[in-house]
Amino acid sequence: MAQYFELHPDNPQPRLLKQAAAVIAKGGVVAVPTDSSYAIACHLDDKAAVDRLREIRRVDEKHHLTLICRDLSELANYARVDNKQYRLLKSATPGPFTFILDATREVPRRVSHPQRKTIGLRVPDHKVLQALLEAHGAPLLSTTLMDPQEKEPLNDPEQIRERFQHQLDAVIGSGPCPDQPTTVIDLTPMGTGGEAVLLRQGRGDVGLLGL
DSSP: OOEEEEOOSSSOOHHHHHHHHHHHHTTOOEEEOOSSSOEEEEETTOHHHHHHHHHHHTOOTTSOOEEEOSSHHHHTTTEEOOHHHHHHHHHHOSSSEEEEEEEOTTSOTTTSOTTTOEEEEEOOOOHHHHHHHHHHTSOEEEEEOBOTTOSSBOOOHHHHHHHHTTTOSEEEESSOOOSOOOEEEEOGGGGGTOOOEEEEOOSSOGGGGTO
């Protein structure tokens, strides 16, 4: 049965954040609010948790998982970023964007794309999620929370709790999220002189990136 943590959207309670971070540290898979839709997340270095996350979402190893980072300085540990890519990232973070980048050796092979050796990364603009990342002390591996039989993401924490109470270890609620996914931008072509490629138009405004 999933634990339920109701956090204030503007002033999340430190005691509950600490308890939620402890669930993740012990290998838990949790639902978290973001600045787009709700996501499911786990500890990056926990293989069993990553396998469970993929099973819940019913995606295989070719599905890009996303590292949620606190800021760009943290992101640099997991992706190779040149000056041009960094300027573009800085213009759009924090915000509802996912960027596809070349993964560094810090990223476990099991969570990067098996053929391209790339990883999705994002820096969210959401107070509760940022506070949870701070309490956890490291990035979280995530994917959009969707019922495998539906096409739209889930955004109501009570509904998520009811539907996934036997699959998730915890639901971190702070009210409903926006009902749009992130905008996904592939930055890897820029590393060889190409241009950024829009893979999915979501909540993020591509105008911020000049695309």
